[in-house]
Amino acid sequence: MDKMITKSESINQKRWKKFKSIKRGYYSFIALVTLYILSLFLPLFINSKALLVKYEGSYYLPAIVDAIPGLNSYYDGSIFNQDIAGEANFRHLQRKWKGTNNWVIMPLYPFNPYEDITNNESKMYEAPSSTHWFGTDDTGRDVFARMCYAFNISISFAFILTVLNYIIGVSIGGAMGYFGGKFDLFFQRLIEIWSSMPLLFVVIIISSILEPTFVLLIFIYTLVNWIFLTYYMRAEFYREKSKDYVSAAISMGQSNTKIIFKHILPNSLVPVITYFPFSMVGGILVLVSLDFLGFGLAPPTPSWGQILYVGLSNITKWWMVFAPIMAQFFTLLSIVFIGEAIREAFDPKIYSRLR
């Protein structure tokens, strides 16, 4: 560190610059975030409900209503003079009204992830084609539509899971290192018990009993998974606590909360942040694994693991193996790229090689 007295950038600005300079990480980041934000509006892009219907002079917006939670988006077939039981089939209407005054604008991909063979157009095990890009599954549901919805669920799951794990792991680990004593000892024993158990097995046991929902599954997995950060945070807080700046803060009469959150935490957070993307990779893999085993989210929920399970039980239906694995692969790959770039940006370890 020689003279660095130029117009100083803050350390975070520098990190961001460095991160941007690592192209594959940066572009992966942009791509993933864009895709995720788009996936929040999936009902507008991938849906069997029409975006806009004009029928007998009045307009309907089924897909948009569908995208807003809490609104009733059920349109009976009889509204559009369609002779079927139950909900209107907009794909059918689009074909039927060709050349008339009435028209239908369908979303980009006019299938929804729950449409099974009870819908008379769907067939089981249809190979990929221009209508069903990734074919259909064992109950005639469109695999591409399911995969897109599953993308949203997987990322949300992994993100919420990781954030929760971080909050719990950092606070308990930090408290263990900072306060020490009986508190530390108690949690050390607890962590030892936790880390000696085959955690996935325990999760499977619990979810075989409880039949988990999204929230419940996150809760269960957080319950078994929070310990991994505590190791690191405990050691870090323990080390930082003995440093002079903490002694100074204590002698100035700072409260414990302030010392923990204002002084020690920012100093020990960097490695934890760089680990975040890899932790998310873990979260996505867990959801896929649990869904694959049938102990994940309850059945009709679209999920990569469930498609993969169907594919592997019908080995000739290769699209149901390749599609979810590819989706998972590219998602994880981009997260790994992001993680790699973040690590580089936060922790610029320059490897010098002699000779």
Place this chain on the structure above:
Amino acid sequence: MFNYVIRRLLLMVPTFLGATLLVFVILQMAPGGPLEKTVMQMQKGAPSGGGASEGGASGNSSSSSGTLLPKRALKELERFYGFDKPIWQRYLIWLGVWPREIKHRNVSFKLGENEKKKNMGKRRFAYIKREGSSLSVFDKEGKPSTLWKARFDMDISDEEIENFENLKNQGKLSEIKKLEATVYETEFSGVLTGNLGKSYTYQQPVTEVMKPRFKVSIMLGLTGWIIAYLVCIPLGIKKALRHGSRFDLISSVIVFMAYSIPGWAFGGVLLVLFGGGSFWDVFPLGGLHSPQEVWQDLSFFGKVLDQIHHAILPIIAWTIGSFASLTVLMKNSLLDNMSQDYIRTAFAKGLSEKRVIWVHAIRNSIIPIASGIGYIIATIIAGSYFIEMIFNINGFGKMGYQAILDRDYPITMGFLVVAVLIRLIANLLSDLALAAVDPRIRFK
């Protein structure tokens, strides 16, 4: 060092108890356990079972009034699954520090009857005497028996039993014709004595069920890990030595890809491609060897080839699972060391590059790999569910998974015991391995 190992071993005891207790309680408290499952099956099977009380999940209580089973049968079922005791006793029995009741015999005392003789098997007889509400068991010499015990199993109070005849004469308790009791033997048998119980589904002792499956998993896992080490360590070293070269970049891409796809999912891809579904029919779809009728006729050499043929895909899947992390670990560790001062010194004093790398740098960079040994052993067990599921191998992981589905508690707990023990020992082993490789580390 010796003291350290002893202390670690002692610390394992509370950890083991804590882990098993936790899962035991979860399992036993869970609704829809084996008892309810059996009761439901029996009711469905019963001819008069109109299904009126189907699916009556009323907890583990014996008072499920809706069941069509006679009380006696329900009681016997409860006894079979051990649900007739409070949960702490069940755990202690399972551990083997509380007497387990076995060889139950039903005894019933008619009105006015005070003594009964009961065959306890192998021509041994127990003599049960009733005095009021207390039962005592004697052997054939007339001494109080140490082996057998007896108790009433009816829902009436001691007081009522005491005055049974009086009450009976007064016309109360008229529905009770006789007093029912149980004679049983007790023994200490549980985890500590090596008895993990009997599987509900296989009708075999758990240890017998586990043994062959455990062998299969260990074989697969060990082969997978040995191959992973043989590939990853040289690869990591080469990547480190040629850091930034084209070789490094290309292999990095492969490493990234391997990291983004779990081993079992990759196994699935392999299976679709080479399992003969819609692409190439090169490898078998699953199992560890050909079907029995083919397998029997093979020569020894043929059997070996057949097994290798079946094991190739699973082992590749296994190896991929640890490929990325192991390679990166080796590479980073070596790179770290190569930029250290002692390497500079070694070069400065004129040692050859070969010697510097292979003697000085490698030795230090292998340390983190050595400490991973415990982790490896642990994953041999934990990571095996998926690969065994996909390749349909009857291994240890698949057994554990199936046991959860079947609510086969003895096997579930047995699986847990083995997994926890392996993990505990593996952790210790990896610390010891660390000390063995790194002379700077001394445990106190």
